[in-house]
Amino acid sequence: MGSLKVMIVDDSTFSIAVLKNMLVKSGLDVVATALTMGDAIEQAKGNTFDLITMDMTLPDGDGIECSREILKHVKDAKILAISSMMDEEIIKKAKDVGIKAYLQKPVNQNELNASIQRLFEGDELYKILTDNYEEAFKESIFSFLKREIGGEIVIEDNPINSTATRKSSGISVTIGIIGRHNGRCIIDMSDDTSLNMTRKILQDEDQSIDNAIAFLSEFTNVVAGNACSLLNGLNQSFGLRVSPPTVFRGNDITISIGDILSKSYKIKTNLGEVFMNAGFQKVGNEWH
Secondary structure (H helix, E strand, O other), X not given: OOOOEEEEEOOOHHHHHHHHHHHHHOOOEEEEEEOOHHHHHHHHHHOOOOEEEEOOEEOOEXXXXXXXXXXXXXXXXXXXXXXXXOOHHHHHHHHHXXXXXXXXXXXXXXXXXXXXXXXXXXXXXXXXXXXXXXXHHHHHHHHHHHHHOOOOXXXXXXXXXXXXXXXXXXXXXXXXXXOOOEEEEEEEEOHHHHHHHHHHHHOOOOOOHXXXXXXXXXXXXXXXXXXXXXXXXXXXXXXXXXXXXXXXXXXXXXXXXXXXXXXXXXXXXXXXXXXXXXXXXXXXXXXX
16 A cells, blocks of 8 residues: 555544554555645645545535535545544445545555555456456457367457447347456357357257347356456455356447457357457445
8 A cells, every 4th residue: 555645635634643653554655634625635636646535524624525525526536534524424425526545534554554454455356356357358259269270360450430339240149247347248140150150059950040049148258257257266356257248149239348458359260250249347436
């Protein structure tokens, strides 16, 4: 937790001194303090803080209002409420406004350390996820296709267009991924490619398009599931698992990639081309 920059917002100079001492012991760098809501908002606008501790009682407002104004200007600010007041109504208001965690005074060193660790653990895990999910999905789909249909398998980056949409080749399967951070995998291919792969795997030329759709659904489920297993192997805290697939089929289907962090690929095989998009979005840190 070292090198994190902190601003303490509290109407008591004594409380600021006590909290500053504890934060410094935790290895954090207290770079600013504010006794009023107005001062806190101005400092938040002009500086970058990794963490802001927030008292609920301020001479010119309260911690809820102050946090709301700060988050208007710094949307991803991590605010930790530290206050002598702690009831269900205040906690609900704090969560609703975007405060990430809540501790009641008097706070001990262990409580503070644990709360800060939880706040920043999500960022560290998300970084691991974003650094590794591409290779996990590419390895998963390559291994499946190599094992099941053989031949040459070539995976190419396939950047999507500026509108973040793509016209389906015929059959599209989407699988949601849930866990510490949520994600999604889309695999799309033509009827012919799906039929070719189904017939090859089952060694039966009489397979129907319904069977080919069922194959693609299971194919997507296996690829996403194996990728999640690879990522969970990096850190069990991810807790990634797949949800049931959703299948779309038609000549005029548009695949919406959305605004999540994702990558798209074109996979060339001897039986046809496959489109895959996979990605994750950051989920807010767990509230304690």
